Amino acid sequence: xxxKDVKSEHKEQARPxxxxxxxxxxxGIDRARLALAISAGKLASASGRLLRIGGxxxxxxxxxxxxxxxVLKSVVGASKARKIVITGSNGKTTTxxxxxxxxxxxxxxxxxxxxxxxxxxGVTSVAVNxxxxxxxxxxxxxxxxxxxGTIPHAVPEIxxxxxxxTNIFRDQLDRYGELYSVAKALNKMLESLPETATIVLxxxxxxxxxxxxxxxxxxxxxxxxxxxxxxxxxxxxxxxIRCIHCNHDLEYKVAYLSHLGLYSCPNCGYTLPKLDFAxxxxxxxxxxxxxTHTTIRTPQGDIELTIPLPxxxxxxxxxxxxxxxxxxxxxxxxxxxALSHIRPAFGRLEKIQAGDKTIYLSFVKNxxxxxxxxxxxxxxxxxxxxxxxxxxxVVDGExxxxxxxxxxxxxxxxxxxxxxxxxxxxxxxxxxKYAEVSTDKIKMIHDREAALDAALxxxxxxxxxxxxxxxxxxxxxxxIMQKRGWVKHYWEE
Amino acid sequence: xxxQENGGRLVLKIAHLYPTLMCVAADRGNLFSIEKRCKWRxxxxxxxxxxxxxxPDFTQYDLILFHGGADREMEIASQDIQAKAPSLRExxxxxxxxxxxxxxxxxxxxxxxxxxGPELKGVGLLDMHTEGSSERFMTHMAxxxxxxxxxxxxxxxxxxxxxxxxxxxxxxxxxxxxxxxxNGKDGGEGAVYKxxxxxxxxxxxxxxxxxxxxxxxxxxxxxxxxKVELTPLDDTIESAAHNAALKLAEAYKGTVSAIExxxxxx
Numbered sequence: 001x002x003x004k005d006v007k008s009e010h011k012e013q014a015r016p017x018x019x020x021x022x023x024x025x026x027x028g029i030d031r032a033r034l035a036l037a038i039s040a041g042k043l044a045s046a047s048g049r050l051l052r053i054g055g056x057x058x059x060x061x062x063x064x065x066x067x068x069x070x071v072l073k074s075v076v077g078a079s080k081a082r083k084i085v086i087t088g089s090n091g092k093t094t095t096x097x098x099x100x101x102x103x104x105x106x107x108x109x110x111x112x113x114x115x116x117x118x119x120x121x122g123v124t125s126v127a128v129n130x131x132x133x134x135x136x137x138x139x140x141x142x143x144x145x146x147x148x149g150t151i152p153h154a155v156p157e158i159x160x161x162x163x164x165x166t167n168i169f170r171d172q173l174d175r176y177g178e179l180y181s182v183a184k185a186l187n188k189m190l191e192s193l194p195e196t197a198t199i200v201l202x203x204x205x206x207x208x209x210x211x212x213x214x215x216x217x218x219x220x221x222x223x224x225x226x227x228x229x230x231x232x233x234x235x236x237x238x239x240x241i242r243c244i245h246c247n248h249d250l251e252y253k254v255a256y257l258s259h260l261g262l263y264s265c266p267n268c269g270y271t272l273p274k275l276d277f278a279x280x281x282x283x284x285x286x287x288x289x290x291x292t293h294t295t296i297r298t299p300q301g302d303i304e305l306t307i308p309l310p311x312x313x314x315x316x317x318x319x320x321x322x323x324x325x326x327x328x329x330x331x332x333x334x335x336x337x338a339l340s341h342i343r344p345a346f347g348r349l350e351k352i353q354a355g356d357k358t359i360y361l362s363f364v365k366n367x368x369x370x371x372x373x374x375x376x377x378x379x380x381x382x383x384x385x386x387x388x389x390x391x392x393x394v395v396d397g398e399x400x401x402x403x404x405x406x407x408x409x410x411x412x413x414x415x416x417x418x419x420x421x422x423x424x425x426x427x428x429x430x431x432x433k434y435a436e437v438s439t440d441k442i443k444m445i446h447d448r449e450a451a452l453d454a455a456l457x458x459x460x461x462x463x464x465x466x467x468x469x470x471x472x473x474x475x476x477x478x479x480i481m482q483k484r485g486w487v488k489h490y491w492e493e
Numbered sequence: 494x495x496x497q498e499n500g501g502r503l504v505l506k507i508a509h510l511y512p513t514l515m516c517v518a519a520d521r522g523n524l525f526s527i528e529k530r531c532k533w534r535x536x537x538x539x540x541x542x543x544x545x546x547x548x549p550d551f552t553q554y555d556l557i558l559f560h561g562g563a564d565r566e567m568e569i570a571s572q573d574i575q576a577k578a579p580s581l582r583e584x585x586x587x588x589x590x591x592x593x594x595x596x597x598x599x600x601x602x603x604x605x606x607x608x609x610g611p612e613l614k615g616v617g618l619l620d621m622h623t624e625g626s627s628e629r630f631m632t633h634m635a636x637x638x639x640x641x642x643x644x645x646x647x648x649x650x651x652x653x654x655x656x657x658x659x660x661x662x663x664x665x666x667x668x669x670x671x672x673x674x675x676n677g678k679d680g681g682e683g684a685v686y687k688x689x690x691x692x693x694x695x696x697x698x699x700x701x702x703x704x705x706x707x708x709x710x711x712x713x714x715x716x717x718x719x720k721v722e723l724t725p726l727d728d729t730i731e732s733a734a735h736n737a738a739l740k741l742a743e744a745y746k747g748t749v750s751a752i753e754x755x756x757x758x759x
Contacts, residue, residue: 170517180563236521241513247569367519392741398633398751399650404522404697426734430700433730434525444733 030074034135037068038075041128057113061124071135072120073157075127079137081111082328083158085144085151087186088166088202090369091317092118092145093345094309095166098321098338099328103141105338106330112143119150119395123158141328152185155192162327163193163217164200164320165208169258169368170239170402183207193217198327200320203275204260206250207240210270220327222277222319223260225297229282229312230254230261237367237405245270256312258368277323279315288379290314296322300332307339310349311376347474349373354486357456358464361481363474365396370406370468377466383416385465387455388432389448389473390424396470400424408435417441417458421451422473448476503714503721504537508551510559510597511570512542518652520560520594522697526706527556534724536714545573551584555713561595561695564607571600571613578616585618590713591689594698598683598691599623599655608654619684619691620660629654632751634672634694635742636682640708646670647702648738649694650751657693659684666692671746688712701734 041064064071076083086096100110111130113122123144131137146154148168155163168183190199190212202208203221212219224230233252234241238259243250248267255261264271276299283293290310296303296319303322307314318339326332344350347363360377364370377384392398412435420428425444432442445451459465469477481487509524524540531538543549551557562570574581585591591601599605601619606612608625615622634651637644647667656676659665665675666683674682674693683692690709692698699706707723714721745751 180565236513236516242566242569247565399518399631399652399695401519401522401650401695401697404519404525404700423737426730426737427701429730430734431522434522434529434700436529439727439730442730444730 030070031134033068034071034074035133037064037071038128038131038133038135040064040067041071041125042133045125045129057125058119058121059125060128061121061126064128065121065124072124072127072154075131075135075137076142076158078135079139079142081137081139081142082108082162083142083144083160084162084164084324084328085146085155085158085160086164086166086320086324087146087148087151088164088208089148089169089366091166091313091320094314094317094348095164095320095324096143096145097345098317098342099324100141100143101338101342102321102325102330102332102335103143103328105334108140108330109138110141110143111137111139113145118145118147120153123150123154148182148186152189155189160193160197162198162200162324163190164324165202165211166316166320167202167205167258167260168207168239169366170237170405183211187211190215190217200323200327202260202316202320203272204256204262204316205240206259206263206270206272207244209272210244220276220323221273222316222323223272223275223279224256224282224312224315224319225262225275225278225280226282227254229284230256234259234261235371236407237371237402243268243270257316257372260316277319277326279319282312282315284312285310286379287381288376294318296335298322298326298332300326303332303335305336305339308342309344311372313372347469347478349376350487352481352486354456354465354481354484356461357459359456359467359481359486360464361467361474361478362469363471364468365470367402367405367407370403370408371410373468374406374408374411378411378414380464382464384411384414385416385455385458385463386418387421387451387465387467387469388418388428389421389451389467389469389477390428391422391470391472392424393472396472400427403427403431406431408432412437415441418443419451419455419458420444421446421448422470424470448473449480452477452480503535503718504539505531505710505713506553506555507538507540508549508554508557509540509542510557511544511562511566511573514545514566515560515562515570515597517562517566518560518595518695518697520695520697523560523592523594523699523706524558526697526699526703527558527710530703530706530726531710533726536710543577545569546576548576548580551577551580552587552589554584554589555717556590556592556709557581557584559591559593559597559601561597563596564610567596567600567605567607568610568613570596571605571615574600574616575614578618581616582618585687585689588688588716590709590716591618591691592699592709593689593691595653595693595695598693599657601689601691602657602684603660605655618689619686620662621657621684622660623655623657626654626656628749630673630677630693630749632672632748633738633742633745634674634682635670635739636667636672636674636694637670638667638705645704646735646739647692647694647698647705648735648742649692649696649698649701650738651693652695653693657684662686666690671742673749688716696738701731701738703728703731703735 665681
């Protein structure tokens with residue numbers, strides 16, 4: 001939720017053209033209501049920060065929407081800024097972060113929302129904070145990461161120029177019922193976009209790649225196209241392993257992450273589209289820490305990247321960010337410089353120094369992200385001390401069955417001890433027990449601070465603690481670490 | 494934790510139906526629960542994954558698992574299972590233990606009519622039929638069961654739009670304490686016929702209801718081996734998880750969708 005400083009060079013840049021009809025000119029009463037809504041939202045935001053309560057991320061939007069339900073549409077719809085919306089199950093935050101870095105390298109002023117404020121209220125908060133009380137936005141790029149279920153409501157209000165869909169994994173079944181209902185709603189949204197918009201799709205995802213077949217907007221595809229990484233078959237928790245047209249089992253030349261890969265249907269011939277932004281070469285660091293070297297083939301030639309982040313998922317994030325950047329008319333030749341100093345987003349294998357001990361803090365929310373982080377951690381030297389934390393909230397969800405789809409068995413020989421915390425501590429402990437972690441290594445401590453202290457006591461001086469936690473526990477644990485001076489507040493990053 | 498009392502003489506033969514097709518809500522946890530609770534007692538397990546187009550003789554198994562899937566997967570399973578149906582019915586009549594969950598449960602009935610789309614044919618092994626609804630039950634659930642040795646409680650999470658109505662040959666698995674169960678009207682949840690058990694409980698169901706896991710294991714073994722005594726296990730963690738889930742079910746009683754009723758902060 002920050003607007004970067006104006007850079008003088010920026011004035012020479014061509015301003016993006018509005019692609020949609022300007023909002024109808026509002027009446028005096030409408031204008032007064034809008035001003036009131038924005039002021040109230042800003043006040044809520046300021047007092048939230050002052051008092052350091054909550055993330056200060058959802059409340060301003062919630063208040064502003066209550067005063068003027070059209071506030072988001074009035075502010076964002078009327079703005080001439082380029083509007084990029086990023087959605088999907090995994091990778092939204094880092095893709096947004098990378099896109100912002102490329103925009104920044106182009107000296108555009110970016111306003112963007114933060115993780116966890118990706119529901120409608122959070123998105124509105126960004127607009128309210130970035131706008132003047134008259135509803136004018138002073139920025140060049142509006143970057144929103146939005147929960148995939150919120151998209152159908154948010155897109156008509158935002159009227160984006162670029163929509164990125166990172167992937168659709170088994171996630172939030174307790175919110176949306178079935179995977180396919182989310183997909184159906186997303187596809188309908190894409191078909192509503194005007195022909196001036198660009199849709200950026202993950203071509204390696206058999207379901208996402210088929211989105212927008214009847215859309216007026218232009219479609220571009222990103223993904224991986226290399227045999228240097230991946231496995232012969234998708235992992236157990238993969239969702240779309242059958243052809244979306246004829247239900248026949250898909251054949252994989254290579255599977256990269258979950259059901260993402262180079263697939264084709266031997267029955268009806270469905271296969272991935274030609275990738276406009278393809279990682280044709282990937283070299284991962286063997287220590288699970290990075291950097292990652294990759295070559296991205298783009299319509300403007302190959303771009304060589306060195307990303308200081310580990311894992312295949314970050315190659316996807318980079319390819320998606322470059323695709324989104326080109327769709328938004330940023331100069332993508334600046335991508336390497338822009339991404340070469342990118343730091344992990346809040347709680348994405350974030351390395352934290354806690355006195356003489358090191359903490360890796362990782363936000364995980366579905367089997368795909370859990371497996372991915374677990375496998376990266378497994379590449380780190382030595383046996384592991386773990387802290388696992390899950391709680392049920394609106395953001396985190398109610399149903400934690402997905403823990404049983406995570407392949408925790410793979411890391412079991414590496415586990416020295418594990419503290420389970422949050423109000424899902426019992427489920428976590430039970431999952432570990434049935435993965436045959438000996439019960440004397442497992443402890444349940446509901447209180448987050450007590451759990452963190454106990455977990456750190458398990459760690460020898462100079463040693464490392466690995467935290468895998470859901471959204472709210474990640475935020476809360478980080479808050480504790482911030483109080484202790486181990487990390488900055490994420491507003492100050 | 495392992496007990497050698499049974500000397501590894503006992504073998505539990507399990508058929509896991511459609512493990513990659515009908516697997517949406519992490520119900521493989523049910524299989525883990527059965528396998529580990531057998532292993533910790535020195536009972537061997539043999540698990541055969543049964544895929545589309547395979548038609549084994551199901552009477553050779555002691556326990557058959559059939560889990561949930563979304564409507565699209567269900568359509569594939571409905572078509573395929575017709576070839577498996579005669580042998581499945583034979584096994585059920587012979588007393589093989591079945592655990593079926595959600596879509597798997599629905600497909601053991603006569604039919605499933607989704608809210609949109611054509612009716613799917615079931616196995617007809619449980620006397621019941623299911624109709625889709627526009628409203629989806631997505632919340633914590635608890636039910637009270639009595640299989641002849643006193644009242645016991647099952648807990649978990651339900652996530653279904655189907656409304657199931659039992660015929661005279663099927664009995665409900667339990668009485669709903671909180672949540673909605675079969676149809677949200679008659680207070681019944683799940684179905685039982687001989688040793689065939691069906692339920693809407695995900696979670697997955699068995700890990701946090703260890704008494705039910707042991708009940709299924711015992712029933713399945715006794716059919717082959719006669720009277721079997723299962724060594725008690727230390728269920729401290731399982732009981733804690735069971736109680737936590739029961740507390741949630743009580744707290745969310747009356748909610749159609751738990752996520753809409755939940756707290757922003759915890």
